[in-house]
Amino acid sequence: MNAVTVQEHTDPGTTRATGGIRIGVRPENRRHQIVKLTWxxxxxxxxxxxxxxxxxxGHSAGARLLGTLGLAAFVVWYLVLVLRVGRETAVPRVLLSLGVLAAQATVLSLxxxxxxxxxxxxxxxxxxxxLPGECSRWTVPGATALLAATASVVPGGDEYLAGLLIPALMGGFAMVGVRAMIRTTMELREARATVAQLAxxxxxxxxxRDLHDLLGHSLSLITLKSELAGRMLxxxxxxxxRQVADIEQVCRQALVDVREAVSGYRRPTLPGELAGARTALTAAGVAADLPTEAPAELAEEEESALAWSLREAVTNxxxxxxxxxxxVTLTSCQTLAGPVMELTVADDGAGGPAVPGNGLTGLTERLEAVGGSLSAGPAGKTGFRVLVRVPLGSPS
Structure with missing residues (x-):
């Protein structure tokens, strides 16, 4: 397992090759297509x-040949229709394809x-x-009715009809629900991406606005005093x-204000990082077990150090x-050195020794700045664990 590295969270709408197909996401590569086709x-x-x-x-050779060709054509036609779920296709074309499929089933059965x-x-x-729901609510019963009509003509078909009516109706309407769920999921993904962009x-x-408010007054004052100093010189x-000295003081204060503003924008918070971690893990197909709330007793530096640790560990x-x-667990406990907050990020992955890197080094430096510590390494035969300790009540 490689060392933890600093990286921005993946866009929630982005898909990753996790070996499976997520609902509402079309196959992105050949592997995904094979998985979906196999399923x-x-x-x-x-x-x-x-x-x-x-x-x-006991069919003749000619009947077997025609039956084999007919069954192969039916399967191909069926797969084309089913695998296009979620794509926009003109309803008349789909109805025509379903008509061909129903005709094949009728001819082969008869x-x-x-x-x-x-x-x-x-x-x-x-x-x-x-088909969309407003059409399939008619075509599913129609296909079932065609089944019943054909079974009444085929010799011995009545014996098979009882075992096929329920699967035909329930299977058809189940796919109506699946299609609606897929469409809703895709719309939710698009809405989430839009909300993220708006945010x-x-x-x-x-x-x-904040930078304008911070610098607007200072720059106006610097301009005024510079003009005044030029006339007095x-x-x-x-x-x-004296005017030049005032200009220097204003510049220094403006620089301090900008640094504080930028630091405020960059400082992560535990609630935000917990939400981001849940989104990133879910997008990666990893089952996430995270706290629902962050501790309220943390000072700003302590929360920032824990938030950076959580981000980098989850990214890893x-x-x-x-x-x-x-x-992910967040617990407060008492040690010989005093109360500390422990953050544990454990997974059941490949494991392996921790490899020092820029992310791990930077994280250690952040924790040392608030008197904290970090340990990372294998957790049993498989898996990896990052344990972060930050003392409570560090100077702010």
């Missing part, structure tokens, strides 16, 4: 009945037998997945010198650990 393909297991019928159903009635379940599911813009405006050099978990779970 969708698992449900093709229920096509075993038509496959067994092709092998053992010509090859009752085992092929299961294809209508896939027609219903693809209908719910590919950043508002922060820039606030900084611009030929006849009253001593008075001009996201970037290097490959962990599935990260646990």
């Amino acid at each position: 969708t393909g698992l449900w093709l297991f229920y096509l075993s009945a038509p496959v067994i019928d092709l092998v053992r159903g 010509t090859l037998g009752r085992e092929w009635l299961v294809l209508f379940v896939y027609v219903s599911i693809s209908s719910g997945a590919a 950043a813009n508002e922060e820039r405006l606030r900084m611009a 030929p006849d009253h050099p001593d008075r001009a010198a 978990v996201v970037r290097h650990s490959g962990a599935k779970r990260c646990t």
